[in-house]
Amino acid sequence: MQLDALTAHELQYHVEHLLAEYAHCIDDDRLEDWPGFFIDRCTYKIVARENVERNLPLAAIFCDSKGML
Numbered sequence: 059m060q061l062d063a064l065t066a067h068e069l070q071y072h073v074e075h076l077l078a079e080y081a082h083c084i085d086d087d088r089l090e091d092w093p094g095f096f097i098d099r100c101t102y103k104i105v106a107r108e109n110v111e112r113n114l115p116l117a118a119i120f121c122d123s124k125g126m127l
Contacts, residue, residue, distance in 0.1 A: 093127040100124055 064072070080095050096102070103117035121127050 093124050096124045096127060098124045100127075102127060 076095075080092075083089075083092050083095070100121075100123065102119070102121045104119040105115070105117045108114075109116055
């Protein structure tokens with residue numbers, strides 16, 4: 059699929075579909091499939107709201123590759 063050939067509505071549909079698939083994967087406890095939503099070089103981190111509010115970068119979970127996921 060060529061993203062630059064899509065209309066804004068088509069792109070929105072595909073993004074919403076991807077987000078729904080991502081959520082279903084987690085909700086259905088298919089965690090072994092979850093890394094498939096990422097590219098090899100990625101960053102995934104979970105930062106507590108309190109740390110965000112205080113501008114503290116410490117993450118409770120930090121993965122810097124698909125392999126770490």
